[in-house]
Amino acid sequence: MPKPMFITLEGSEGVGKTSNMQYIQSLLEAKSIDYIVTREPGGTALGEALRTILLGEDFKGMADDTELLLMFAARAEHVAQVIRPALKKGQWVLCDRFTDATYAYQGGGRGLDMGRIAGLEQWVLGDLRPDLTLLLDAPVEVGRERAGKRSAPDRFEQEQVAFFERVRESYLALARQQPERIKVIDASQALPDVQKQIATFLNEIIP
Ligand code: Z5A
Secondary structure, three states: OOOOOEEEEEEOOOOOHHHHHHHHHHHHHHOOOOEEEEEOOOOOHHHHHHHHHHHOOOOOOOOHHHHHHHHHHHHHHHHHHHHHHHHHOOOEEEEEOOHHHHHHHHHHHOOOOHHHHHHHHHHHHOOOOOOEEEEEEOOHHHHHHHHHOOOOOOOOOOOOHHHHHHHHHHHHHHHHHOOOOEEEEEOOOOHHHHHHHHHHHHHHHOO
């Protein structure tokens, strides 16, 4: 059996992760690949409860370290209950955000120490890393304008433009450091053109 792939989608708010996830699913289905779709924070009952805490208004002023640790608590559960079991069964895993989001948002956005994040990553993930990460990149104002057309902003979406500029820069820095894994997609283009770029990278790994 060919090795199942662990694929993550990343990017700042509103860049089109949800829209393109559906397209990726259609590519896998066309090749009869067995897969699951999941997301972070979330993906398990406990993770979704933590997501409500992290994105909602009830604990709006939580400390940055609390936010970081809750992200990794949700991830520990997600990896143990969903991601590792699926990969073990031979299923591909498509995940909307993963640890790169922690580097970008808690590291870049909040300014937390990247070394601490790396320590938690090693603790919680061991040797598990995504095989492919599609980083949807667009100028901050493009994503914010697209996201703004939807529902009321969550706790992260209420941050200022400078926060999202740091998030974007951190993502791009990660892509420069790990070009083999992280592929940058120009998400400012029209959806069919974004999908063409995605298909190019996926066709390299789809058997
Ligand atoms: N977070 C964190 O801080 N640390 C972590 O470790 C993790 C997460 C894992 C929840 O993420 C928050 O958690 C997130 C970071 C934090 N907060 N923020 N910001 P989320 O992924 O659930 O939420 P999100 O980033 O806000 O995603 P989103 O708003 O759902 O955006 P999206 O999925 O990337 O975009 P979309 O819904 O597909 O598209 C937005 C709109 O644009 C929609 O109307 C589309 O039809 C339209 N669209 C999409 N693509 C195009 C193109 N190419 N052209 C024109 N219009 C388009």
